[in-house]
Amino acid sequence: MPLLEISGLDVYYGAIHALRSIDLAVEERQIVTLIGGNGAGKSTTLRTVSGLLRPTRGSIKLDGKSIVGLPPHEIVRRGVAHAPEGRGIFANLTVDENLEIGAYSRRDDRAAIDRDRERSLELFPRLRERLRQNAGTLSGGEQQMLAIARALVARPRLLLLDEPSLGLAPQVVKTIFHIIREINQAGTTILLVEQNAHMALHVAHRGYVLEVGRIVKSDDARNLASSDDVRKAYLGGV
Numbered sequence: 045m046p047l048l049e050i051s052g053l054d055v056y057y058g059a060i061h062a063l064r065s066i067d068l069a070v071e072e073r074q075i076v077t078l079i080g081g082n083g084a085g086k087s088t089t090l091r092t093v094s095g096l097l098r099p100t101r102g103s104i105k106l107d108g109k110s111i112v113g114l115p116p117h118e119i120v121r122r123g124v125a126h127a128p129e130g131r132g133i134f135a136n137l138t139v140d141e142n143l144e145i146g147a148y149s150r151r152d153d154r155a156a157i158d159r160d161r162e163r164s165l166e167l168f169p170r171l172r173e174r175l176r177q178n179a180g181t182l183s184g185g186e187q188q189m190l191a192i193a194r195a196l197v198a199r200p201r202l203l204l205l206d207e208p209s210l211g212l213a214p215q216v217v218k219t220i221f222h223i224i225r226e227i228n229q230a231g232t233t234i235l236l237v238e239q240n241a242h243m244a245l246h247v248a249h250r251g252y253v254l255e256v257g258r259i260v261k262s263d264d265a266r267n268l269a270s271s272d273d274v275r276k277a278y279l280g281g282v
């Protein structure tokens with residue numbers, strides 16, 4: 045049974061039909077990437093999984109159990125953490141306080157939370173040097189690191205990452221993708237939304253291609269990366 049299984053999902057924003065009968069599965073311990081151009085519906089898919097949007101039709105199952113209609117905090121409690129597009133950090137709180145918020149839904153003891161906080165800071169040493177700094181004054185790349193670190197402090201089974209590489213310098217992008225792989229190797233399942241199809245398909249096990257609200261292709265990441273359509277549309281035709 046996949047950890048996450050989406051089937052026949054339709055989502056509207058008023059009259060805009062943003063997702064059209066989406067089917068998608070994420071197996072435990074895999075990295076699955078969802079690629080597609082601007083406005084394809086990638087962020088909408090993640091927002092629906094994390095309970096911020098309600099689908100009109102279709103099912104979303106975590107471990108075989110429906111999570112449609114549950115409030116976002118309950119979905120977090122079941123093990124899904126979302127590092128949203130635009131980062132969603134609290135600009136007026138410090139780095140440390142933002143990390144603390146990541147742990148709010150956890151019921152385990154302080155020592156376990158502190159261990160995960162420590163692990164996040166090991167992945168992102170720059171954040172450790174800036175614990176007392178207001179998050180709004182971090183650089184773009186540092187804010188992205190904080191969004192991921194905060195999601196990790198929730199100790200998710202499923203991590204939803206929305207464009208973690210957006211707007212970052214090539215060297216930072218490399219670091220972020222390296223860390224995504226490390227997080228996955230430590231046991232976390234990841235659904236990764238990216239416009240950087242090259243890096244995403246390189247790090248992922250499987251991939252889905254979304255075009256104007258529909259899944260038009262899905263395959264092993266390696267096969268997708270070598271398919272002519274994907275190369276033409278998303279990999280600069282090289």
Ligand SMILES: Nc1ncnc2c1ncn2[C@@H]1O[C@H](COP(=O)(O)OP(=O)(O)OP(=O)(O)O)[C@@H](O)[C@H]1O
Pocket residue numbers: 057060062080081082083084085086087088089129239
């Ligand atoms: N709050 C909203 N109200 C109305 N329409 C919306 C809203 N949010 C998104 N949309 C529309 O839904 C469609 C899918 O948007 P979404 O943000 O999921 O795309 P995306 O694939 O994440 O794109 P990008 O790569 O640009 O982030 C777009 O046409 C967008 O204009």
Ligand SMILES: [Mg+2]
Pocket residue numbers: 086087088129206
């Ligand atoms: Mg988006």
